[in-house]
Amino acid sequence: MKKDGKDAQTEELIEEMRLGVWRVLIARETSAGLGARWRKITSMTPTIKRFFIDVVYLAPGLLSLMFLSTLWSSFDDVLLLHLSSRILSIIEIGLKEGRPDAVAIMNAVMARMLVVAISATVEWWRNQTTPIFERRVTHHFSYLIFSSNLGTDLPTVHDNDADASLGAGPVCDHFMSLIRVVAMGIEVITLLTYIFRLALSTRHGPVFVLLCLTKPLISFLFRRSLWERPHVVQAVEPHYIRLQALRQLGDTQYRQDVISGNIGDYIVQEYEKARDGLGDTDMGWAGQQYEKKQSVQSAVMVELLGDLTMLYYAAVSVFNPAKFSLTSIAMLQHSESILRRTFTNGIYEVGELRRGINFMKRIYGLANITNVIKDGDLPYPSTDQSEVAGMSIDLRNVSFSYPGGKSNAKALDNVTFSIKSGQLVVLVGSNGSGKSTLVKLLARLYDASSGQVLMDGQDIQRYKIADLRRATASLTQDHHLYPLSLSENIGLGNPAQVSDTSTILDAAKKGGAEGFVSKLKQGFSTILDPQTVQYSVMVQASDKTPLSKEVEKLERTTDISGGERQRVVASRTFMRFTSGTVKLVIADEGSSALDPEGEWELFNNLREESQGKTMVFVTHRFGHLTKFADVILCMKDGRLVESGTHDDLMKIPDGEYFKLYDIQAKAFDSESPGTS
Numbered sequence: 001m002k003k004d005g006k007d008a009q010t011e012e013l014i015e016e017m018r019l020g021v022w023r024v025l026i027a028r029e030t031s032a033g034l035g036a037r038w039r040k041i042t043s044m045t046p047t048i049k050r051f052f053i054d055v056v057y058l059a060p061g062l063l064s065l066m067f068l069s070t071l072w073s074s075f076d077d078v079l080l081l082h083l084s085s086r087i088l089s090i091i092e093i094g095l096k097e098g099r100p101d102a103v104a105i106m107n108a109v110m111a112r113m114l115v116v117a118i119s120a121t122v123e124w125w126r127n128q129t130t131p132i133f134e135r136r137v138t139h140h141f142s143y144l145i146f147s148s149n150l151g152t153d154l155p156t157v158h159d160n161d162a163d164a165s166l167g168a169g170p171v172c173d174h175f176m177s178l179i180r181v182v183a184m185g186i187e188v189i190t191l192l193t194y195i196f197r198l199a200l201s202t203r204h205g206p207v208f209v210l211l212c213l214t215k216p217l218i219s220f221l222f223r224r225s226l227w228e229r230p231h232v233v234q235a236v237e238p239h240y241i242r243l244q245a246l247r248q249l250g251d252t253q254y255r256q257d258v259i260s261g262n263i264g265d266y267i268v269q270e271y272e273k274a275r276d277g278l279g280d281t282d283m284g285w286a287g288q289q290y291e292k293k294q295s296v297q298s299a300v301m302v303e304l305l306g307d308l309t310m311l312y313y314a315a316v317s318v319f320n321p322a323k324f325s326l327t328s329i330a331m332l333q334h335s336e337s338i339l340r341r342t343f344t345n346g347i348y349e350v351g352e353l354r355r356g357i358n359f360m361k362r363i364y365g366l367a368n369i370t371n372v373i374k375d376g377d378l379p380y381p382s383t384d385q386s387e388v389a390g391m392s393i394d395l396r397n398v399s400f401s402y403p404g405g406k407s408n409a410k411a412l413d414n415v416t417f418s419i420k421s422g423q424l425v426v427l428v429g430s431n432g433s434g435k436s437t438l439v440k441l442l443a444r445l446y447d448a449s450s451g452q453v454l455m456d457g458q459d460i461q462r463y464k465i466a467d468l469r470r471a472t473a474s475l476t477q478d479h480h481l482y483p484l485s486l487s488e489n490i491g492l493g494n495p496a497q498v499s500d501t502s503t504i505l506d507a508a509k510k511g512g513a514e515g516f517v518s519k520l521k522q523g524f525s526t527i528l529d530p531q532t533v534q535y536s537v538m539v540q541a542s543d544k545t546p547l548s549k550e551v552e553k554l555e556r557t558t559d560i561s562g563g564e565r566q567r568v569v570a571s572r573t574f575m576r577f578t579s580g581t582v583k584l585v586i587a588d589e590g591s592s593a594l595d596p597e598g599e600w601e602l603f604n605n606l607r608e609e610s611q612g613k614t615m616v617f618v619t620h621r622f623g624h625l626t627k628f629a630d631v632i633l634c635m636k637d638g639r640l641v642e643s644g645t646h647d648d649l650m651k652i653p654d655g656e657y658f659k660l661y662d663i664q665a666k667a668f669d670s671e672s673p674g675t676s
């Protein structure tokens with residue numbers, strides 16, 4: 001079959017291979033010429049410059065000393081080499097002449113010991129100061145990543161998932177690579193100069209130096225590294241994927257399901273099947289498999305090249321024995337092994353540096369990611385609407401699909417309706433019918449794919465996002481508790497009053513949280529699940545040693561029920577009202593975990609607090625909410641299928657609302673099956 005143009009083009013740009021359980025896609029080098037390589041290097045310069053300036057600014061003194069110490073570590077090899085060579089030649093001359101020069105030998109030995117002592121001191125100092133340097137660099141870049149991520153909206157997070165999860169951990173290492181590459185460059189030049197001088201003075205000449213360099217040069221030219229090229233690794237072996245999923249079922253979070261469902265035996269059997277199916281297929285990391293993938297001939301050739309210098313020594317000893325001196329051979333061999341090591345490390349460090357610079361480009365790029373949701377310039381509310389308590393909403397032919405969503409169906413399909421300021425609107429419909437998506441569009445967490453959302457007659461996209469957020473209070477099933485105190489959890493509904501305890505208490509009463517929070521030992525100061533014990537090695541509670549009792553005490557945490565969590569989140573919403581800027585209240589299943597009494601109280605408190613404000617509730621429970629509603633919007637498969645009051649909709653016997661209502665009503669009907 002003939003491949004179409006696009007496939008052929010993709011194949012040209014992407015190399016695909018299977019390595020063990022992985023499928024690897026690698027970007028081909030589009031232009032491998034010297035010019036292209038040079039352009040690649042120069043394109044890194046701005047990032048290197050910015051990285052360097054940032055780090056210099058963080059720790060100028062420390063950095064200079066670290067650079068000097070790295071430089072010293074690079075030089076001490078050459079110095080030690082030189083001194084060893086000196087000691088050996090003095091000894092050799094002394095032996096030949098029968099009169100060893102004790103003073104010269106002692107001086108050289110003392111000098112060597114001095115260098116060793118300085119190196120040890122420098123190393124000690126570096127070990128003491130590196131953590132300080134590391135902390136400063138990591139804190140700085142963690143903050144940069146953290147603050148960039150916090151400003152990113154939902155669709156943008158989806159598009160930049162990989163970058164959003166970057167951590168600052170490796171940054172310091174990448175910077176050290178930069179220092180090491182510079183120091184190693186200097187070391188290679190110094191070593192080469194030294195070997196040239198040594199080779200010339202011992203009459204071995206540049207041929208020997210070339211022989212020394214052959215192996216590292218050939219290894220460099222034939223090296224295989226996945227890390228130097230953009231690539232994607234995907235697990236494709238079905239047994240491996242199954243094995244990973246089954247392994248996860250061993251995690252504590254699944255323990256209750258596994259025990260109560262009695263599925264332990266099934267999981268073990270399936271695990272064995274998957275393991276047998278996988279057999280000896282390599283699960284090792286793709287990068288390592290890629291590097292190992294070379295022919296036996298090239299592996300043998302590279303190793304043999306390392307023995308070229310031995311051949312040289314053998315040839316010299318046979319054909320030109322006058323040139324042969326044990327000291328010079330020993331020194332040349334020693335210097336050759338240092339040169340090879342430095343060269344090989346240098347190649348590795350240059351690769352590390354390239355990776356580091358690409359990593360830093362991504363970190364710096366985070367700050368430049370532009371949000372998909374664009375800010376508007378109109379203040380909200382406009383001056384003529386500022387006295388109105390609620391917000392009017394109009395949707396005109398709104399359709400929406402989630403970015404990257406796998407379904408072909410639209411989450412919202414051509415939805416049109418109007419809500420007047422101050423109305424109580426209830427959204428109902430079966431699972432997946434688009435209710436939550438609709439409220440996400442009202443909160444401008446996403447923008448409609450087509451159509452228009454109007455607030456107070458203006459397109460929602462024209463308003464300043466911060467103003468809209470201030471005008472909206474939302475309580476949804478997606479809200480979480482923060483890993484902060486319960487007081488902050490509530491107070492952050494209005495950050496300006498986060499320390500106002502009486503306002504927080506009032507909000508907690510309205511949200512139904514005050515009752516259980518006051519019973520907690522630490523009341524509103526309680527932090528749920530504080531992670532203070534990071535690890536305890538070989539200390540088990542069952543051992544009952546004094547240390548295990550201590551660990552048990554430290555690990556004790558406070559937890560609260562799902563309904564109580566929802567009450568804290570509801571209290572946060574009430575706190576939001578204290579800002580005085582709220583015009584729209586959105587509640588998406590925010591009371592799903594509450595008991596009937598709690599739900600009724602919450603609903604009443606919300607209604608009371610929201611006098612005149614527009615309220616949009618999403619619910620599956622048909623009761624007081626639907627009866628109080630000014631408008632009920634009934635959704636099905638992303639479309640608005642019915643709208644009106646409860647009484648209006650109950651007049652459509654084959655309608656969606658009637659059907660959903662009827663199912664719930666029948667559950668309470670004494671004539672329904674099972675209730676007699």
Ligand SMILES: Nc1ncnc2c1ncn2[C@@H]1O[C@H](COP(=O)(O)OP(=O)(O)OP(=O)(O)O)[C@@H](O)[C@H]1O
Nearest residue numbers: 402405406411429430431432433434435436437438
């Ligand atoms: N983040 C997402 N990415 C991709 N698709 C999504 C996402 N969230 C929801 N969907 C899809 O959009 C459609 C509408 O979902 P939505 O959550 O709005 O329904 P819902 O009426 O609120 O459902 P429920 O009653 O179960 O809460 C569904 O088909 C759902 O699978």
